[in-house]
Amino acid sequence: MCGFIKDKTPKAVARRKRIVLTSFAILLASVVLLPLGGYLYSGLSAQAAAEEQTNPRANYWRAVRQGNTGYTAVMGQETNTLIQNGGQNWRQWRNGPVANISPWFLALVLLSLGLLFLLRGTMKIEGTLSGRTVTRYNVAERVIHWYVAILFIILTITGLSLLFGRAVLIPILGYSGFSDWANFSILLHNYLGPFFTVGVVLAVIAWIKDNIPTATDWQWFKEGVGGILAKGKHPHAERFNAGEKVFVFWLGLIVLGAIVSITGFMLIGWIGEQMRATMQLVNVIHAVASIVWIGIICGHIYLGLATEGALQGMTRGQVSEEWAKQHHDLWYKQAKKG
Ligand code: HEM
Structure with missing residues (x-):
């Protein structure tokens, strides 16, 4: 160099x-x-x-999003599921139709009951009361009824808080307030759910024999649904009328009770494996069935309060003879025979 x-x-x-x-x-x-x-x-x-x-690789991931499986190193319930895409569909269903239509359904129920009240008012016992009474419910029946009723109301409040909380409660309670309430609600809901199912089973056992449909029930419906809008009209009825049998007992306790309880147990992991795809579907079924049941129970509570003398049966166990004759004449005759 x-x-x-x-x-x-x-x-x-x-x-x-x-x-x-x-x-x-x-x-x-x-x-x-x-x-x-x-x-x-x-x-x-x-x-x-x-x-x-x-690009073939982009198409590959597109296929994965549509549910094609592959290999995953993590082993468990969803082995080989590369992307669990159902979450998005579930969110859209839960926050879309379920959360949007159900308030309208419940509003419609309340509006119809309000209309019924305007048209018919409270359904008074006709004539003067003699003071004589007849036993309608024993202690066990009343305890079962109020046990189920109280749990139903708590489950309704906590369940609706979880379903509509984001839209309705965040503006009132704020984010942290709602977060505390939602945590409390889910805890209460999950713990009380199984106790409620026990009550439903007991109620079914207590009342199934008096809720078996008969020809009288068909007639009761034909006469203007028990003559609900017509003052002074009292179609024949057994211990329970056709409306109580169909809506409160069979549709409510049996059908919706089974759906809501089974899906509830699946959600808390007591039945089946907690696969996300199943849980998403089950969550929507649980919510929809519960909303329908809440609608039915709103009608039941309204009629229990608006029919003079009915509540006494469920509080004191006794009803006036006049009430019994007007609303459940066939049962009254049987009860008098002893
Ligand atoms: C505050 C709430 C409630 C009130 C005021 C109420 C009121 C009443 C009254 C007055 C009766 C007697 C009707 C009669 O003697 O014909 C009755 C019966 C009955 N209630 Fe309730 N109830 C309430 C909640 C519930 C709930 C939440 C359920 C079920 C989920 C329920 C299920 C029943 C059943 C199964 C009967 C017997 C009628 C039949 O088997 O068809 N109740 N209720």
Whole structure:
């Protein structure tokens, strides 16, 4: 190297000059051109993104989103499920039709009951009361009824808080207030649910024999649903009338009781495996069945309160003879025979 610099011949000096100039030119070109590489990179990425439409790898992930399975290192209930896409569908169902239609359904129920009250008012016992009473419910029946009724009301409040809380309670309680209430609600709901099911089973055992449909019930419906809108009209009825049998007992306790209890047990993990896809479906079924049941019970509570003398049966166990003759004449005759 030193020998190379010491060479002072004109040829060698010209060569050294050429090397220095070329190096300088390369350096200059690099300084100017290398930063432009960013533009080149982003240009190519845009092209890559455009190509992604037809990129087989993008199509692969698209298929995964639609539920195609693959291999996952994590072992468990959802082994080989690469993306559990149902969550999005569930969210759309729960926050869409379920959360939007059910308030309208409940509002319609309350509106109809309000209308019934305007048309019919409270349903008074006709004639003067003799003071004589007849036993309608024994202690066990009354304890079962109020046990089920109280739990139903608590489960309704906590369940509706969880379903509509985001829309209705966050504006009132704020985020942290709602968070505390939601945590308390889910705890209460999950613990009391199984106790409620026990009550439903006991109520079914207590009343199934008096809720078997008979020809009288058909006639009761034909005579204007028990003559509900006609003052003074009292179609024949046994211990329970056709409306109580169909809506409160069979549709309520048996059908909806089974659906709500089974889906509830699935949600807390007492029945079946807690697979997310199943839980999502079960959650929607649980919510819809509960809302229908709440609607029916609103009607039941209204009639229990608006029919003069009915509540006494469930509080004291006794009803007036006049009430019994007017609302459950066939049962009254049986009860009198002893
Ligand atoms: C505050 C709430 C409630 C009130 C005021 C109420 C009132 C009444 C009254 C007055 C009766 C007697 C009707 C008669 O003697 O013909 C009755 C019966 C009955 N109630 Fe309730 N109830 C309430 C909640 C519930 C709930 C939540 C359920 C079930 C989930 C329920 C299920 C029943 C059943 C099964 C009967 C016997 C009628 C039949 O088997 O068809 N009740 N209730």
